[in-house]
Amino acid sequence: xKCFRLLALLLVxxxxxxxxxxxxxxxxxxxxxxxxxxxxxxxxxxxxxIKDELVDTYGQLTSWGNHDDQRDDCCEWRGVHCHNRSxxxxxxxxxxxxxxxxxxxxxxxxxxxxxxDLSYNDFEYAPIPKFIASLTKLRYxxxxxxxxxxxxPRRIGNLSKLVYFDISYNDCYSENIDWVLSLxxxxxxxxxxxxxxxxxxxxxxLSKLTSIKELYLAQGALxxxxxxxxxxxxxxxxxxxxxxxxNSYPSMMTLFRWFSNFSSTGMRSINLAxxxxxxxIPDVFENMMSLEYLDLSxxxxxxxxxxxxxxxxxxxxxxxxxxNLTGDFSExxxxxxxxxxEKLESLVLTENNLSGLxxxxxxxxxxxxxxxxxxxxxxxxxxxxxxxxxxxxxxxxSNRLTGPIPDLSFSSLLGILYLDNNMFNGTLTQRIGSLSxxxxxxxxxxSYLEVKFNPxxxxxxxxxxxxxxxxxLGKYFPAWIKTQKELEHLDISNTGISDILPxxxxxxxxxxxxxxxxxxxxYGVSSLRDALVPHSRLRATTLDISRNKISGxxxxxxxxxxxxxxxLSDNLFASQIPDCFANFRWLRFLNLANNHLSGEIPISFGSxxxxxxxxxxxxxxxxxLPTSMSNCTxxxxxxxxxxxxxxxxxxxxxxxxxxxxxxxxxSNAFYGSMPSSLCHLANLQILDISSNKISQVIPKCLQxxxxxxxxxxxxxxxxxxxxxxxxxDYTWEMSNIKSFQSAYFMWKGMxxxxxxxxxxxxxxxxxxxxxxxxxxxGITELVGLVGLNISWNNLIGPIPPDIGxxxxxxxxxFSRNHLSGGIPTSLGNLSHLGxxDLSYNxxxxxxxxxxxGLTFPASAYVGNTGLCGRPLNKSCPxxxxxxxxxxxxxxxxxxxxxxxxxxxxxxxxxxxxxxLGFIIGFWGIIGTILLNKRFRYTFFEHLDAIGKTLWKYxxxx
Ligand SMILES: *[C@@H]1O[C@H](CO)[C@@H](O)[C@H](O)[C@H]1NC(C)=O
Ligand SMILES: *[C@@H]1O[C@H](CO)[C@@H](O)[C@H](O)[C@H]1NC(C)=O
Ligand SMILES: *[C@@H]1O[C@H](CO)[C@@H](O)[C@H](O)[C@H]1NC(C)=O
Ligand SMILES: *[C@@H]1O[C@H](CO)[C@@H](O)[C@H](O)[C@H]1NC(C)=O
Numbered sequence: 023x024k025c026f027r028l029l030a031l032l033l034v035x036x037x038x039x040x041x042x043x044x045x046x047x048x049x050x051x052x053x054x055x056x057x058x059x060x061x062x063x064x065x066x067x068x069x070x071x072i073k074d075e076l077v078d079t080y081g082q083l084t085s086w087g088n089h090d091d092q093r094d095d096c097c098e099w100r101g102v103h104c105h106n107r108s109x110x111x112x113x114x115x116x117x118x119x120x121x122x123x124x125x126x127x128x129x130x131x132x133x134x135x136x137x138x139d140l141s142y143n144d145f146e147y148a149p150i151p152k153f154i155a156s157l158t159k160l161r162y163x164x165x166x167x168x169x170x171x172x173x174x175p176r177r178i179g180n181l182s183k184l185v186y187f188d189i190s191y192n193d194c195y196s197e198n199i200d201w202v203l204s205l206x207x208x209x210x211x212x213x214x215x216x217x218x219x220x221x222x223x224x225x226x227x228l229s230k231l232t233s234i235k236e237l238y239l240a241q242g243a244l245x246x247x248x249x250x251x252x253x254x255x256x257x258x259x260x261x262x263x264x265x266x267x268x269n270s271y272p273s274m275m276t277l278f279r280w281f282s283n284f285s286s287t288g289m290r291s292i293n294l295a296x297x298x299x300x301x302x303i304p305d306v307f308e309n310m311m312s313l314e315y316l317d318l319s320x321x322x323x324x325x326x327x328x329x330x331x332x333x334x335x336x337x338x339x340x341x342x343x344x345x346n347l348t349g350d351f352s353e354x355x356x357x358x359x360x361x362x363x364e365k366l367e368s369l370v371l372t373e374n375n376l377s378g379l380x381x382x383x384x385x386x387x388x389x390x391x392x393x394x395x396x397x398x399x400x401x402x403x404x405x406x407x408x409x410x411x412x413x414x415x416x417x418x419x420s421n422r423l424t425g426p427i428p429d430l431s432f433s434s435l436l437g438i439l440y441l442d443n444n445m446f447n448g449t450l451t452q453r454i455g456s457l458s459x460x461x462x463x464x465x466x467x468x469s470y471l472e473v474k475f476n477p478x479x480x481x482x483x484x485x486x487x488x489x490x491x492x493x494x495l496g497k498y499f500p501a502w503i504k505t506q507k508e509l510e511h512l513d514i515s516n517t518g519i520s521d522i523l524p525x526x527x528x529x530x531x532x533x534x535x536x537x538x539x540x541x542x543x544x545y546g547v548s549s550l551r552d553a554l555v556p557h558s559r560l561r562a563t564t565l566d567i568s569r570n571k572i573s574g575x576x577x578x579x580x581x582x583x584x585x586x587x588x589x590l591s592d593n594l595f596a597s598q599i600p601d602c603f604a605n606f607r608w609l610r611f612l613n614l615a616n617n618h619l620s621g622e623i624p625i626s627f628g629s630x631x632x633x634x635x636x637x638x639x640x641x642x643x644x645x646x647l648p649t650s651m652s653n654c655t656x657x658x659x660x661x662x663x664x665x666x667x668x669x670x671x672x673x674x675x676x677x678x679x680x681x682x683x684x685x686x687x688x689s690n691a692f693y694g695s696m697p698s699s700l701c702h703l704a705n706l707q708i709l710d711i712s713s714n715k716i717s718q719v720i721p722k723c724l725q726x727x728x729x730x731x732x733x734x735x736x737x738x739x740x741x742x743x744x745x746x747x748x749x750x751d752y753t754w755e756m757s758n759i760k761s762f763q764s765a766y767f768m769w770k771g772m773x774x775x776x777x778x779x780x781x782x783x784x785x786x787x788x789x790x791x792x793x794x795x796x797x798x799x800g801i802t803e804l805v806g807l808v809g810l811n812i813s814w815n816n817l818i819g820p821i822p823p824d825i826g827x828x829x830x831x832x833x834x835x836f837s838r839n840h841l842s843g844g845i846p847t848s849l850g851n852l853s854h855l856g857x858x859d860l861s862y863n864x865x866x867x868x869x870x871x872x873x874x875g876l877t878f879p880a881s882a883y884v885g886n887t888g889l890c891g892r893p894l895n896k897s898c899p900x901x902x903x904x905x906x907x908x909x910x911x912x913x914x915x916x917x918x919x920x921x922x923x924x925x926x927x928x929x930x931x932x933x934x935x936x937x938l939g940f941i942i943g944f945w946g947i948i949g950t951i952l953l954n955k956r957f958r959y960t961f962f963e964h965l966d967a968i969g970k971t972l973w974k975y976x977x978x979x
Contacts, residue, residue, distance in 0.1 A: 060109040061096035068131030069096050069111070077122040103137070110134035117141040117164060125151050134159060141166040147193065149173075155180045166190040166212055173197070174216070179204040188212030190238055195220075199227045209233050214240040214265065221245060226253045229284060236263040237281075240293065244269055249276045258286035267317065268296035275304055288312040295319035295341070303328055312336050319343035319370075326353070332360025338388075339368040347374035351399055352381040364388055372396055372417070380423065384409040391415040395440065403428040411435075419443050419464070427471065431456045442466040442489065449474065455481030466491035466513065473517075477501035486533070489513040499524055499544070511536040515566070522546040523572055528565070538566040540589065547574035548595070563608065568592050576600065576614065587611040591637065595619060599643075604629045613637040615661070620644065623662075628653040639686065640664040652678035663688040663710065670694035671711065676702040683729070688787065689713040696793075701726040710787040712811065719795035720788065720812075725803040730784045733806045733830050785809035789835065793817060797841075802827045809833040813859065817841060821865075826851035835859040837885075845870055845889070861885045868898045 066087075073086050083101075087094030096111070097104035103113035111132050117139035125145060129135075135157050141164045150170050154163070155177035163184060171193040178187070179201035187208060195217035202208065208231055218224050222245050228237070264281055271277055274297045282289060290312055299321040307313060308330045314337060323345045331337070347354065354376065358366070368391040377398040383389070390412045399418070402425020408416075413433035417440040426448035430436055437459050447470035454460075455475075460483035465471060472494045479502040486508050490500075495517035501524075503512070509531040520543030528537060544567070563586035575597035576590060583605045591613045598621030599614065610632050619641040627633075628650025636654075639661045646669030647662070657679045667690040675685070676699025683705050692714040700709070701723035707730060725731060784806045796819030797812065804810075808830050817839040826848025828834075834852070837859040844867035845860065858878045866888025880893045890898035 059093055059095045060104055061094075061098075062109060062111075063092065065111045065132055066094070066096040068128040069099070069102065069114075071128035071131075072126040075124040075126040075128075078119075079122065080120045082116075082119040082121065105134065108134070113137035115139045116143065119143055122146060124148065125154075127151070127153055129153070130156055133157070136160060137162040139164040140168050141188070142168065144169045147171040150175055150189070150192075150194065152177055154178075157181070158183070160184060161207075162186040164188045164212075165192065166214075168192060170194060174199075174201070176201045182206060184208055186210040188238070189216060190214035190240075192216070197221055199224050202227050203230055205231070207233055210236040212236075212238040213242060214238045215242060217243045219243040219245050222247075225280070229253050229255055230257070232257045232259050234259045234261055237261060238263075238265045240265045240267040240269070242269060244271050244277075246272055247277075249273055252276070252280050255280070255284050258284055260287045261285035262287060262290040262312075264289060264291070265293040266297070267293040271297065274299060275306070279306055282306060282310075290336075291315040293317040294321075295343070298322055300324070305330070307331075307334070310334070315339040315341075317341040318345055321345045323347060327357050329357045332358055332362050335361040335365060337362050338365055339370075340366065341368070341370040342374070343370055343393075344373040345371075347371060347376055349376065350378035351376040351394070351397070352378050355381045355383070359385070367391065367412075369393070380404070380407055382407045386410060388412055390435075393417040394421065395419040397421050399423055402426065405429065408433070414438065414459070416440070427451075427454070427465070429453055433457070435459050438462040440464045442468065444468055446471045448472070452479060452481075455479065455483065458482035461485060462487040464489040465493050468493055470494070472496070473500075475500070475502050480505050484508040487511045490517055491538070492516045495519055497521060499527070503527070503530060507531050509534055513538040514542070515539060516541040518542065519544055523548070523567075523570070536564045538564070539570070540566045541569040543571060545571040545573070548572050548576070548578060563587065565589070568613065576617075576619070577602075583607075585609050589613040590617065591615040593617055598622075599624050601626045603627055606630060607632060609633055610656075611635045614641065615639040617641055622646075623648055623651070623667075625650045627651050630654050632656055634681075635659045636661070638662045638665065642666055644668065647672055647675075649674065655679060655681075657682055659684040661686040662690070665690050667692065671697055671700070671716070673697045673699050676700045679703065680705070682706055684708040686710045687714065692716060695719070696721055696788075698723050704728040706730065707784045707806075710785075711791065712787040713790040716788070716791040716793060718793070720793055720798050720801075720817075722798045722800060724786075724798050725800035727804060730786070730804040730806045784830075785811075785833075787811040788815065790814040795819075797822055797836075799824075804828065806830055808854075811835040813837040813839065815839050819843075821846055821849075821860075824848055828852065829854070831855055833857045836863065837861040839863050841865060844868070858882045865889055869894065 149172035580602035596618035601624035622645035695718035820843035862885030
């Protein structure tokens with residue numbers, strides 16, 4: 023998550039840099055009508071041919087002219103560089119241009135090319151063009167991350183002048199790397215993620231690269247060379263940078279030692295991350311006095327950082343992310359005392375098991391980056407322990423730090439500050455406002471931390487990321503946020519604000535793309551409309567103001583078209599839903615649930631071709647489902663429950679939503695029969711049509727619900743962005759997407775919103791309708807079902823005898839029908855069954871004993887005059903009369919609240935077969951969907967204790 027944020031930040035910086043570059047390019051452009059054109063026409067035509075075969079989605083090549091304009095000087099085009107005197111094109115730099123398409127053979131016309139960079143584009147798995155090997159003047163060739171595939175042409179060896187060659191991070195392979203042997207001048211070789219598994223002589227070949235300085239072999243499939251067969255090192259090379267990260271090479275340290283002997287100058291940068299290096303840190307680094315950068319992340323290091331690290335007088339970057347560092351952090355810091363202290367600029371110890379108090383770090387006088395997230399540090403940070411004048415990135419997230427937020431005003435360059443998920447308390451002082459370079463401030467999930475400033479406070483920073491989620495902001499809306507004109511991401515959810523919603527806040531910054539003010543007590547008639555009108559191009563793609571008390575109309579939605587995710591649920595909005603959705607091409611998630619919206623579902627919903635999740639439940643919507651909705655073919659979840667919708671269940675539902683996973687129509691006034699086209703929804707996991715007026719028979723095709731007919735876990739829900747092409751700055755979003763895949767459930771009469779793992783729940787609820795006829799036998803093929811409720815209908819006939827096939831069932835309710843015959847003995851096979859209700863039918867005969875010893879209360883069977891045996895207090899004909907020892911108590915076998923009941927429910931097997939994700943998902947949705955209101959109480963009584971545990975879990979989410 024943090025890593026993502028960093029990435030996102032880098033991305034943003036990159037975009038900024040790009041913009042800056044293009045400005046530079048533009049301003050340096052000369053008026054070509056006034057100067058003589060330098061460019062050779064033949065090369066200009068070649069460049070244009072190259073452009074013609076590329077797809078330039080982001081307009082990176084707009085400075086490139088057209089075939090007709092002879093006066094256009096190609097030497098001035100972006101990425102093109104010509105020789106000072108000959109004017110031939112010598113450099114072509116198209117790296118990082120987000121281009122797609124083909125690499126044109128016209129490249130060959132640029133015979134003077136010395137420098138070619140095509141990295142970070144998308145050539146759609148094309149092979150590396152062989153003709154590149156004819157550009158014999160090339161000294162620099164960068165094809166990294168260009169989405170190329172296939173073999174590295176051996177003819178690359180013809181490029182004997184190459185100094186730099188990088189083919190990393192494509193889908194390429196080489197079965198024999200002898201082609202490197204003729205690259206005498208090669209200094210940089212990038213073969214990361216290249217499959218070399220057949221190139222058994224790779225080390226011999228590399229050992230002849232006597233000029234090599236930088237070698238990148240990350241994520242490769244390196245062929246194993248047994249330690250005894252490692253080639254003798256004859257020559258040596260000035261190897262200084264070596265990346266061997268993320269290889270599953272069996273004896274990595276032996277291999278590494280080989281390389282370090284090969285280096286004549288000593289190494290400056292070593293990356294051994296992701297190799298699960300086990301045991302103590304070897305002493306091979308002890309004499310590497312020129313080592314500046316060392317990455318040992320994702321290792322299983324034993325015994326921490328050795329003392330000799332203190333003497334590594336060149337070390338500036340030490341990265342040990344997830345390296346099994348344990349013990350006291352202060353001791354680790356002790357081992358780093360020595361010359362390294364003043365040298366170290368970056369110390370990354372994220373995700374280890376470091377504990378103890380926060381030591382005095384102020385001796386690390388050069389430290390710029392300190393990352394200690396996800397450790398066990400505790401106590402408060404003493405005054406002065408973080409006096410680091412060069413600090414610019416501090417991340418202490420997810421520890422157990424307490425006390426006041428440390429005074430960081432000494433670190434006047436601080437740009438990024440993550441202190442979230444700790445137990446800091448006290449009041450944040452205004453001194454934080456002196457950090458004028460601060461861009462990212464995350465104090466979220468410090469529930470005892472007061473962040474309350476006077477309304478006229480003007481900090482010196484301009485943040486782009488501010489997260490105060492679950493801090494104590496106090497009653498009043500934090501007015502100082504108004505000074506933050508560069509905000510892109512703002513989260514003030516769950517902070518206790520109970521103030522009127524100011525209209526300025528959606529517009530606080532023109533750059534805003536994420537705004538979350540949910541779960542507060544903000545009120546007022548929505549004045550957002552006035553705020554939005556003059557700014558209809560607001561880039562706030564995510565707006566979450568759910569769980570407040572905002573009233574008024576939702577018409578403001580119409581003034582912005584860039585919405586991506588909209589959550590207005592759990593408010594007091596009372597209006598019609600405006601019919602203005604025609605141009606919301608990004609909208610993937612719309613949640614208007616739990617408001618007072620009325621009127622019909624607008625016809626323009628039919629234009630929401632990107633919509634995946636639609637929640638309209640618990641409003642007062644009326645009318646029929648508009649036919650236009652059949653256009654929303656991306657939908658995965660439709661919840662329109664608890665409204666006043668009417669009409670028949672449209673036939674087109676079954677054929678319009680190939681991806682539909684959840685369909686909830688409960689508690690409306692739908693009538694007519696259940697269309698058999700519903701069975702075409704092969705991905706459906708949750709079908710709830712309960713509490714309507716659906717009549718006639720249940721379609722016989724139920725077994726076609728493929729997703730329910732398997733007990734395999736389905737794929738997770740697709741991300742609300744899916745594969746949609748979105749502008750790159752939307753990537754801020756990604757970390758927050760999950761919280762939008764939520765459903766609602768009831769908890770003791772209170773509706774809560776629940777998130778994650780929804781994908782694992784499979785259930786059918788047809789209860790409380792007027793269904794007639796028999797239960798189709800195909801239902802027993804839906805072996806993935808965890809809940810099946812067909813109670814309160816007019817169903818007749820027997821319980822399907824092989825009901826016991828539904829091995830995952832946890833909840834089964836057939837009550838209040840006219841079912842007849844005996845109770846199938848196979849029911850006893852249902853070892854996960856927690857709730858059974860067969861009451862008020864015409865069932866007869868002996869109640870079978872459950873194979874698993876599970877018992878159900880008598881109430882599960884009452885109202886069936888023909889039933890006999892335990893737990894009913896009625897013996898079967900021929901039985902000796904027995905006296906139940908507990909018969910005084912009504913329903914003696916009732917599983918009561920308390921441990922025994924939960925032990926039964928949470929058998930180990932239950933967890934193992936279904937997984938925690940299942941349980942969470944199950945609980946996430948069961949309240950509203952599975953259970954009819956009238957049974958809710960019993961059910962939750964039954965599972966009370968596990969629920970409490972989970973409830974705590976949710977609260978901590
Ligand atoms: C180039 O110069 C000519 C003549 O001075 C002028 O008319 C024209 O506007 C200029 N073009 C640009 C793009 O500056
Ligand atoms: C992790 O470190 C601890 C303490 O140094 C050690 O006991 C344990 O074996 C290490 N785990 C692995 C997988 O190396
Ligand atoms: C902050 O937490 C610490 C440790 O739990 C406690 O001793 C201290 O009194 C708290 N301070 C405030 C201001 O609440
Ligand atoms: C449904 O989609 C078609 C084709 O994309 C479009 O022409 C039509 O306008 C859409 N209907 C509605 C009601 O949006």
